[in-house]
Amino acid sequence: MAIGMLMAEDTAPLPWKADVQAARKGDPSAFEALVRSVQRPVYGLALRLLQNDSEAAEVAQEALLRAYQNLHRYDDTRPFDLWVLAITRNLCLDLLRRRTKVRTEELEPMKEVLPSSDVSQLDGAIAREERQSLEAAMETLSVDDREVLALYYVQKRTTKEIAQIMGCAPGTIMARLFRAREKLRKKMTPTEEEAR
Numbered sequence: 001m002a003i004g005m006l007m008a009e010d011t012a013p014l015p016w017k018a019d020v021q022a023a024r025k026g027d028p029s030a031f032e033a034l035v036r037s038v039q040r041p042v043y044g045l046a047l048r049l050l051q052n053d054s055e056a057a058e059v060a061q062e063a064l065l066r067a068y069q070n071l072h073r074y075d076d077t078r079p080f081d082l083w084v085l086a087i088t089r090n091l092c093l094d095l096l097r098r099r100t101k102v103r104t105e106e107l108e109p110m111k112e113v114l115p116s117s118d119v120s121q122l123d124g125a126i127a128r129e130e131r132q133s134l135e136a137a138m139e140t141l142s143v144d145d146r147e148v149l150a151l152y153y154v155q156k157r158t159t160k161e162i163a164q165i166m167g168c169a170p171g172t173i174m175a176r177l178f179r180a181r182e183k184l185r186k187k188m189t190p191t192e193e194e195a196r
Contacts, residue, residue: 016080048150063088137187145180
């Protein structure tokens, strides 16, 4: 019986496959379902890389449009979300290359909501300050470092998934994660001179 269950799990259809096939045949509701499944991580990645809300929204929209236009090229044996995140990443990197000057706008703090009933005002203030400090430290990192940290910690992607999105080996991702964490830790840890 256990062998039969294992075989059934191996042959289970991929969750996005039916929607992809229906969307390829022209079913708009199927593509809407695909969009709903990826729109939040797509926007999140774009916002982390671009650090600008309106540009992130535009890139996310463009990435979803390109996914629709190139649906016939998508290999449905691979995860749909990773494919769209790779499109998003490439669009963001193109936009960053086209920028001619450094933007001086500050990234608005992330709109994360803490469960207020469980958190005292002091705890909430401390958590907000820590989050703002983390966001400020993240802003000082390179695009590559922000990208790998956002995919791993914010979007909870595995190193293998990140490697697929970024087109490199999982070992490279592990090394980049280590270096990015170290840079972030140094930014978050005050030096002896600052502590005095």
